[in-house]
Amino acid sequence: MANDNKKLVEDITSMDVDFAQWYTDVVKKAELCDYSSVKGCMIMEPAGFAIWDAVREGLDRRFKETGVENCAMPLFIPDSLLQKEKDHVEGFAPEVAWVTRGGSEKLQEKLAVRPTSETLFCDYYAKKVHSYRDLPKLLNQWCSVVRWEKTTRPFLRSREFWWQEGHTAHATAEESRERTIQMLNVYADFCEEDLAIPVIRGQKTEKERFAGAEATFTIEALMHDGQALQSGTSHDFGDGFARAFNIQYTDKDNKLQYVHQTSWGLSTRIIGAIIMVHGDNDGLKLPPHIAPVQVMICPIQQQKAGVLDKAAELLGRLKKAGLRVRLDDREKTPGFKFADCEMRGIPLRVEIGPRDIENNQAVLVRRDTREKTVVSLDELEKTAADMLEDIQKNMFEMAKEHLEKHTFIAKTIDEMEEILDDKTGFVKAMWCGDRACEDAVKEKTGATSRCIPFKQECICDTCINCGKPAQKMVYWGRAY
């Protein structure tokens, strides 16, 4: 790399030296988000917001294919409404921000800034659902929610974060369970196909369940530092909320029944996952499917006659071919532009200079492998498109390899301790199902139960902690 861009890369701490600092440096240097004057709240800058927009597009399309429609609920929840479901309010009350004044008047009832909107959707469904013909209700909203966290980190934990929250109501328990799993699979497919992030699909233990849910399902991803990140959750509420909010319908036999409900959410945390699964010491690495800019054209010796014209021509051609492409015509050295482009994670770079033009060629440089390929300009569109697909696949394969290399097996708690002493990653181990053993694992190893995976394996017959007969194989790990 040229000297003039040394500064650019120097600013990023090596991930081997300090992973947390590396993360913060990448977020800041790539201008994904910035701290705001509101403690614990972040500003999503254009580069970060564009990633979130791409996530939204990819997920929203998939939601709609399953019949889900978007809507918008109020930002506020009256105190009395939040109180209606006991477990739910207990889970959220400690971290709620409260509006107590409107204009010059003190409010008669304080309003919660929504930490999540189950109660609002329930209130709405209680009004709208009367007959079996009104079911299912399949609604979603894209919004921000507020949780008054004590410690915060960009994207991973902040007092305000953006997400989507889907809320559905069904006639039967079977249907709500089916929808819960269906939406978890939508998340998993999206993560694997578009974000190139392999995930473990499974169920949360009772301890890790969402406040008010009968069952919580999760997708768990492994970051580059070997820590887990819960990347999306889907909850089956059974008829618990329906009983609390009195959401009833008349079935075909004219009998009154409670609905069964689900909710499912994926948040801006996922941007943290993209950074920590794919990034390297030169910065961000964005999977082509969701990269806001897939191709950056970097002219060489752009002051020379014809270079910028040719670059602009290529820009037009690649745009026309349906690629998201930009031209970096700033008055900077090529070396600076290359490093900048790498730091911002743009999957593919096209270098074009006077000699290339002479030879009717361009140099394509992949962000994932750094591989350089000289291509004839006649083949530019096809080669670039193919290469992007190959980068997408390769990024998934690399992440999968990392996941597999950092997934271990333990039969006893001593084994688990030993593994986590000098390695990081998931540990697969058997569990009897007792909360006490789950707590013991956490206390001794720092690892929490991430999920009971759908794909079960039998590692041994006994619980990792108590030695009693095992019920389930569990993924354990230290987590964000």
Add this chain to the structure above:
Amino acid sequence: MANDNKKLVEDITSMDVDFAQWYTDVVKKAELCDYSSVKGCMIMEPAGFAIWDAVREGLDRRFKETGVENCAMPLFIPDSLLQKEKDHVEGFAPEVAWVTRGGSEKLQEKLAVRPTSETLFCDYYAKKVHSYRDLPKLLNQWCSVVRWEKTTRPFLRSREFWWQEGHTAHATAEESRERTIQMLNVYADFCEEDLAIPVIRGQKTEKERFAGAEATFTIEALMHDGQALQSGTSHDFGDGFARAFNIQYTDKDNKLQYVHQTSWGLSTRIIGAIIMVHGDNDGLKLPPHIAPVQVMICPIQQQKAGVLDKAAELLGRLKKAGLRVRLDDREKTPGFKFADCEMRGIPLRVEIGPRDIENNQAVLVRRDTREKTVVSLDELEKTAADMLEDIQKNMFEMAKEHLEKHTFIAKTIDEMEEILDDKTGFVKAMWCGDRACEDAVKEKTGATSRCIPFKQECICDTCINCGKPAQKMVYWGRAY
């Protein structure tokens, strides 16, 4: 119309009897929005949200074409930040909702739930802008804002509403003024091309200016009842905010300069405009360009063999042709479906029954003119697409005719009073520029100054109130 759907339409009050009730009925029957358990806050239901989503898509594309990027600012504004620009805080403080508690702690500084985000963008620009190379900054966000209004109406005035707010920073006063007008024209073009709503473009008087702005520009539309609706505004702040927030940059001559700023917003109010400009006694009437469903296929005698199959085939064909189309295969009478489809404002209806299938034809019914056309199925896609374009044009023409018919001229305040006694609409009249005369017009006629239009005309030489030499021609009207 058949008897079985009488109930459906009966529920909508005639607009001639009670326009306000007609409006509420349409909003409710078409399920655009619902009241929530939070006083003054609305729920945007799927049909209403889908319109807002279409508005967002149409505007966002236009914004991006002018170089604007999206971002997301925090929901909260610290009290001290809101206080920084004197005029601005005076304008908004009376209607701010305040967060005073977070979790179990009382906040040291209360936080405003954003009523608008000038102060947050200024705070951000103060950090990010250093050199002339950092300019212009062209940012926008799609979000909801909160203003503690006393009286509320669906879409037109509610305590929480959704909008976009663009905020830009420029090197010079010329550039910020240019951007202000540019964005106003984006709004106007969007309203006219996509919403089929003709608008008057102009400048607000000093009295009607945005809190903290040097100049406010507006687009004003005329509703069916002759009242005006401010449909989008664009503000030039000059360097007022820059001085309050100390946003300075080093120019090419290495001198420190203040930036010049703009902001511009369009909100869910526009859905109120769509309803009140185009709707009729049968319900909503959506312009094809932004109708979430452009074509509804209504099968006739759908229980007969082959009808639903054929309807599904047409659905597939029209989808493939790029139209937004749905099939109403509910077990309801055709009459009910027709009325339902009209009430929801769907621009075009395709009727297909056994006899149509036999004759290889379908019946197309336009929502705007009720005109029925029998078309060969071989021509279906082309005819439907052409008809939608024609409906779009015709709806604009009809709205324009209404606007022109309800725009009057007055030379004296008596004339204006007389006109507004039994007519409703805009009154064009001359004005000397004095606030006192503006106030007098409002007191005597109930009409406020809507704007000083860019397209000036000379109606006479003297001010409508004081008779002194006139400066400008002004559009006056009663407004929402």
